[in-house]
Amino acid sequence: MIKSSVSNCPVPTEQQPLNEYEELKSSWLFRDCTLNWSEYITKIAIVWGLSSIVAGPIAAASFAPHKHTVQFILSSAAGASVGVILVLTRLYLGWSYVRDRLMSPIIFYEESGWYDGQTWTKPQEIVTRDRLIVTYSIKPILQRLQISFAGLAVLFVAGTIVWHLV
Secondary structure, eight states: OOSSSTTTOSOGGGSSSSHHHHHHHTTTTGGGGGHHHHHHHHHHHHEEEHHHHHHHHHHHHHHHHTHHHHHHHHHHHHHHHHHHHHHHHHHHHHHHHHHHHHOSSSEEEEEESOOOOEEEEEHHHHHHHHHHHHHIIIIHHHHHHHHHHHHHHHHHHHHHHHHOOO
């Protein structure tokens, strides 16, 4: 955790947006978004491969692989993509939450439980610092995730076209 640079910050350390960002950036799932493109795609492919362990037998039950090979491959690939969509959605929601907390000039926090919420207005230098972090660190991650969703959409459309041609 990073100690607050503001001496009178009432927000508990673990609820300060900068610390939430640092924690997210170092967590095992969310740090994959910060990797270079080839490593990131490899991680997504691993998720797809693990999802295909479940999707493959389900597709095989619907389309016998030796009789309906194309349908089996397409339905298995689409089924495995569900796992990827779930992971990408979780990543997008997590990064969006931290982005929103960093961008906001007013921070909601809880002192000791859900029943005693408070707000704190960030000083201007903290607002500026946090917005720079969003601009140069979080926006590229969110754009990468959006590109990933778009890529999946293109693959689904291509799979649908192939399905109807067969």
